Amino acid sequence: MAERRSIFEDVSETQKPAATPGGISRDRTRARRLVRGWLKILFALVVVMVAVGGLTRLTDSGLSITEWAPLSGAIPPLSEADWQAEFEAYRAIPEYQLQNRGMSMAEFQVIYWWEWGHRQLGRFIGLVWAVGFLGLLVTRNIPRGWSLRLLMLGALGGAQGAIGWWMVASGLEEGMLDVASYRLATHLGLAFLILSLIAWYVMRLGRAESELLAARREGDRKLKGVSTGVMHLAFLQIIVGALVAGIDAGRNYTDWPLMAGGFTPPGMWAIEPVWRNLFENDGTVQFIHRMLGYLVLLMGLVAWVMALRSARKATRGAFHDMMAMLVVQVAIGIMTVMASAPWYMAILHQVGAVLLMVLILRARFLSMYPLKQSIRG
Structure with a gap:
């Protein structure tokens, strides 16, 4: 029969070491x-x-x-x-x-x-x-x-x-x-x-998954929706920008806001069949790139105005950054066309697109997963 042990007996040597607090999460x-x-x-x-x-x-x-x-x-x-x-x-x-x-x-x-x-x-x-x-x-x-x-x-x-x-x-x-x-x-x-x-x-x-899960419950669905729209339009604009680069369309029609003195370029649908103008007509491709640029700017402005009503300081700041870069990117695009797309301006415009996309994504991310904020903000 096993010997009984006193409840006051020192059992430190037989105890398992305690788990380190926060070890798994760390x-x-x-x-x-x-x-x-x-x-x-x-x-x-x-x-x-x-x-x-x-x-x-x-x-x-x-x-x-x-x-x-x-x-x-x-x-x-x-x-x-x-x-x-x-x-x-x-x-x-x-x-x-x-x-x-x-x-x-x-x-x-x-x-x-x-x-x-x-x-x-x-x-x-x-x-x-x-x-x-x-x-x-x-x-x-x-x-x-x-x-x-x-x-x-x-x-x-x-x-x-x-x-x-x-x-x-x-x-x-x-x-x-x-x-x-x-x-x-x-x-x-x-x-x-x-x-x-x-x-x-x-x-x-x-951020930890638990934090993201909690933050998502407090996300702004409307702001997420409009920032998603800005993201999709910006991505489409980048694709069209590649079409512009592919046929050197940025080196023609160097006047702005008009194109060769008109709202649309001459011979916009001159190539047959018509669909080829979307890829091969320099005036058509540049016109689409310009119009999309204005649309992205307008959509970004709508998202920015909506974000002004957000109670989250970090979210508002992300949309401020996005809007500022959007204006800068449009300005760089206009200057690049008016200068007939020299290589250094074209590259600046391309790198600017990378920065703009990241800022759009950050604004969208914070609209979905807002940061914790004190009552004072």
């Missing part, structure tokens, strides 16, 4: 912080990728590499013979024959390095995603429910590489001097989708 916070930091790095790299892609387009460098070699293409020409082989391949495409005939090797090397650098940056981003995702997975630092979201980012990145080649291939076809504008728009649109998803995930990971 581990979850650490995982969210690690994933968030990794996503911020990816976001910065994709922004640089968008800027480099824009410069590649503006310098007419995108068709300088005429094959898609995901692995071997990472090695640039290392000898004179390699350079001659690349140059001969470029000489066989319509862009050289119809536009750049007589280009020297030195001039070819300039556009080659732009395109090669653009592709290398894409490979590097894929590597950063793969190493980060696998590292977080192995160390079990991916928060519950986030694995598929992060895996989807990698899948979209892979699709972006394939779409990039699909875009370049269109410029190698007979009679083409540039890539097809609708394929360029698809390529840029997917880049902004990836950027938007990363930004949204960073915002969500910045």
